[in-house]
Amino acid sequence: MLRAILSTSREADDWVLDSPRAWLGTAFHRLMAAHPSDEAAAEVLWDSAIGQVLEAASTHRLNRRFGTPERWPGYYLVRQRAIASAVRSGPLPRTAAQPARPASSMDGTEKLLTARNGRLAGRPDHFDHQSVTEYKSALPDPGWPEAASVVDGYWRQLRLYAVLVGETARWPVVARIVSASGQVLEESVNRMNCDAEADAAVAGLQAMNEALERGFDSSELASPSEIACGQCQYQAICPAFWSRCASASWPQLREPAARGTLVSIDPGVDGDLYAVTLQLEGRHGAGGPQSLALRRSVHGDLTARGKGARIRVVHASMRPDGRLRAGISTCVFLEDELPELECKGSA
Incomplete structure (x- = not known):
């Protein structure tokens, strides 16, 4: 519930680092929606989409660190695959299980649809008289421990999209996840499962509003x-997350997070790179104070703060010696600058 509420808050977005992977997916969506006639046209569309993403990122306190798309992980590979997929795209082949149907005037791309008396709303990437499709820049590596939960989230999204399409026009037969590499995951649409997913979503919305009205x-x-x-x-701004982090039983996350106190600062000599020494809490502080190399252009400038300032670090990585390391996606915050959450009203 809390994540759903925060997702509606523009103020909360100020403390969220977005993912270039998601931006690549946005560019891929636009290519597939435009159906470019050739590679040159696709390249223009891609560059335009990435340019719009960069323009928005340049005004965000955290996202502006990603100002060089050529340095994003997998950028050139996704770009080439997306362009190739868009140029060759056309109606996906109909499987034997799909009956032929006449074209519908409700076919569309990212068209806003509503269902359940307006309680559900969304923009399917593409839908037609046979299928509903979600485009992704890439699918997670099956060997990644969280891959199954991520893909399950995609299918849940498509079940909700199927309800939106079904209540607006006619029910699709097939749901598809299409990646820029050309990989396609496909499932038959089970109307009973889709309705159950929609009912659960509406019930969750109702429960969230009731909780807010009670002042939880x-x-x-x-x-x-x-x-x-x-x-x-x-x-960074979730009280429940930091309460759990303080627990000895809380598992180590793939991207570690920690909080602690600023012990000292080495301001550096090149105007960008500097180092802070932190006394961290919990498991990360067991080995004593540790140094964290930071860049002003990426992680912000903490050099004006004195000893004793409270710090939160999220989306870090782990060095071989078990200490934290700050990368391009690591965020470092002063606790006295972070907002406090106050729940009131209804969504």
Whole structure:
């Protein structure tokens, strides 16, 4: 519930680092929607989409660190695959299980649809008289521990899209996940399962509004777990997350997070790179104070703060010696600058 509420807040977005992987997916969506006639046209569309993403990122306090798309992981590979997929795209082949149907005037791309008396709304990437499709820049590596939960989230999204399409026009027969590499995951649409998913979503919305009306504390709206917290972009401002991090039984996340106190600062000599020494809490502080190399252009400038300032670090990585390392996606925050969550009203 808490993540759903935060996702509607523009103020919360100020404390969220977005993912270039998602931006590549946005560019891929636009290519597939435009159906470019040749590679040159596709390249223009791609560059335009990425340019719009960069323009928006340049005004965001965290996202502006990603100003060079050529340095994004897998950028050139996804770009080439997306362009090739868009140029050769056309109606996906109909399987033997799909009956031929006449074209519908409700076929569309990213068209806003509503269902359940307006309680559900969404923009399917593409739908037609046979299928509903979700485009992704890439699918997770099956060997990644959280891959199954990510793909399950895609299928849940498509079940909701199927309800939106079904209540607006006619029910699709097939749901598809299409990646820029050309890989396609496909499932038959089970109307009973889709309706159950939609009913659960509406019930969850109702429960969330009731909880807000009763004045629940934000931590009571959260459901912390290793996977839910590991995939959540609101770690930095979530009280429930930091309460769990303080517990000895809380599992180590794939991207570690820690809080602690600023001990000292080495301002560096090149105007960008500098180092802070932190005394961290919990498991990360067991070995004593540790140094963290940071860049002003990426992680912000903490050099004006004095000893004793409270710090939160999210989306870090782990060095071989078990200490934290700050990468391009690591965020470092001063606790006294972070907002406090106050739950009121209804969504």
